[in-house]
Amino acid sequence: MWRGGSNTRTCKRRFFSSPTRSRHHRPPYMLHSRGSQHLKAMAEVDHLAAERATARFDVEEMKVAWAGSRHAVHVADRMARLVASDPVFRKDNRTMLSRKELFKDTLRKAAHAWKRIVELRLTEEEADLLRQYVDQPGYVDLHWGMFVPAIKGQGTEEQQHKWLPLAYKFQIIGCYAQTELGHGSNVQGLETTATFDPKTDEFVIHSPTLTSSKWWPGGLGKASTHAVVYARLITEGKDYGIHGFIVQLRSLEDHSPLPGVTLGDIGGKFGSGAYNSMDNGVLRFDHVRIPRDQMLMRLSQVTREGKYVHSNVPKQLLYGTMVYVRQSIVADASKALSRAVCIAVRYSAVRKQFGSQDGGPETQVLNYKTQQSRLFPLLASAYAFRFVGDWLNWLYTDVTQKLEAKDFSTLQEAHACTAGLKAVTTSVTADAIEECRKLCGGHGYLNSSGLPELFAVYVPACTYEGDNVVLLLQLASGKQPVGTMAYMGKVQYLMQCKSAVSSAEDWLNPDAIQEAFEARALRMAVNCAQNISQAASQEEAAGFYERSPDLLEAAVAHIQLIIVTKFIEKVHQEIPGHGVKEQLQALCNVYALYILHKHLGDFLATGCITPRQGALANEQLGKLYAQVRPNAVALVDAFNYTDHYLGSVLGRYDGDVYPALYEEAWKDPLNETVVPEGYHEYLRPLIKQQQLKLSRL
């Protein structure tokens, strides 16, 4: 019932029928969209071969651990190669396109992707992977990611029967129109109205103020024909709060806006390329009429007479689509982070600076301890987010099944986990992409490094689907010691326990890590609760407001505990492949001890560990970095990304960075002419004027 989308890992639904399937068996380094001569040259050199030779584990098996199964590796590989080998999906020129060109390119790619999906009879799982590897935000994401899930989750069976087949075949294109100019975070503050008119059996959708204009919905600006619009339901003179309605916006004949509908794009966004491929839109309604049965009526209904009837389910199920997308955003965080880390690790192995005063080889920057201490925690975080993302997907599927059976007991836990994990993983990932840019020095600032665009396209994830601060504050409510909160049941022990760590190696014991993280999270939560009750002599809300910065930190501590716990659980499982488990163990320890080191103040202030134990954790961290070093390149190879998907001259599989950087520079439109446009208008007159002045002296 709550469910927005389907679990793509298991779904085998095919889109239409077709005679053939494509088969590609080339290794990733053959997948550049360049000429065959270049491919030949690339196959001959592997500047990272020495790095790959030092790996102490089976990379192919690590690919399986990363992807989740052999099947997942195989499908992802096939879809990535399908995209990389198709010239329509070229993206190396993206940052040089104008907004109009970029948008048209997005439409072309989406149409071509759909054509291939139908021709090759791809399953839903394959189609979604193809969408991901095309790697260009567009209306398709919102159509499949929010419009369809909203109808699935909030529509009655009858409504699903009517609307979903149209949406599945792209006979209509939908978006998710919730946010308004005046309100985004505060959903209950939305102003758009849907007033029932019993005379005509219709709802009248209206934007009463400027601030009630829908603002931001992706796909709305130019592409969508329909939207799920969130509006205040008014019937029999009473306001029943926010509900969802399916509203047609544009003609299915010529795409013109329907009467009473004003809509357009909200304008250019941060960075070149990046999220500018998306038509985030503005929408106003002037008394637009829709039939009553276009209110999404699974959770509540309005009868023909105008009576409001609420089904006996929690009203928060209305937010189900957001929960669905939040859990998919957590899975995406590990993808974005691993891309950035892959680029930074490979380039750091290629890049050399200093170290030789006599003309001998310089030092690979990856060998600098400072580079390792900045980069390896990010590598470990990528793996950590991947595994916690898998767990969250499981939790989401589980809660969805329970909801189908009218069991709402895990709803709050699922909301808290998706909200908190979305907030922490996206914030860390956005910062990490920027850190990877810096780790690549000056070349990281070039668009051809792929990092500026990756950052620009990723950073709104900290805001959309719920501002991260607003989401973290959601964790503070309704804490019952169940599920991931179960450790709170051990309050007496955790409030007074002392860590037994007495050597750096002791920090390799997962129990020691787990206990320190649990004690820290619990003590921070208890401190908050005490401070709130002290601050709130009159009412709890005042104390909550007063202490909200502390609550935020306590929420982060709780989420970090979940991530650490899920990583430890993963490593406890049976993991096949030579050395794979050992590498994951090392990365798990890097992740946990890095967080401990970074938030040492929390651990010390709450008395969970002593300053000496903190120092020992840092000592162990240094040893772990040395352990990761020879495996670093192979650990990013295990992400199994094609050069096309990475989109970075610095992150190339073959490490042949310099010719690629050089070649890329010449492709810039500024280099189309030797003498730039504007020379005769501005440069020449200036130079001549100065020459004239000088000759007069």
Ligand SMILES: CCCCCCCC/C=C\CCCCCCCCCCCCC/C=C/C(=O)SCCNC(=O)CCNC(=O)[C@H](O)C(C)(C)COP(=O)(O)OP(=O)(O)OC[C@H]1O[C@@H](n2cnc3c(N)ncnc32)[C@H](O)[C@@H]1OP(=O)(O)O
């Ligand atoms: C190329 C062609 C390819 C074709 C391919 C086809 C193949 C397709 C195959 C598969 C498809 C898959 C596709 C997936 C794609 C996915 C891509 C996704 C792209 C992402 C793009 C993002 C675009 C962005 C969209 C948006 O941003 S939408 C708008 C989002 N807005 C928000 O998030 C608003 C945030 N605010 C809130 O959520 C709420 O206002 C609030 C802050 C939670 C406060 O709620 P409120 O009710 O006002 O008050 P409270 O008192 O705080 O809460 C009351 C109560 O309710 C609980 N609660 C709150 N929320 C929830 C919840 N969600 N669930 C359960 N419970 C909830 C809360 O805890 C309180 O509980 P208590 O009373 O017990 O304390």
Ligand SMILES: Cc1cc2nc3c(=O)[nH]c(=O)nc-3n(C[C@H](O)[C@H](O)[C@H](O)COP(=O)(O)OP(=O)(O)OC[C@H]3O[C@@H](n4cnc5c(N)ncnc54)[C@H](O)[C@@H]3O)c2cc1C
């Ligand atoms: C790229 C992009 C795509 C989007 N796509 C869609 C879409 O498809 N459909 C859709 O409906 N919406 C979409 N949105 C809108 C998005 O969901 C909202 O922007 C988001 O929910 C944040 O809301 P806001 O803009 O109102 O921020 P605000 O709430 O105004 O945030 C401003 C500041 O106030 C702080 N703040 C707000 N409330 C509190 C509080 N209670 N306590 C403490 N601090 C607070 C925030 O932390 C932030 O620092 C998109 C946004 C972006 C950027």
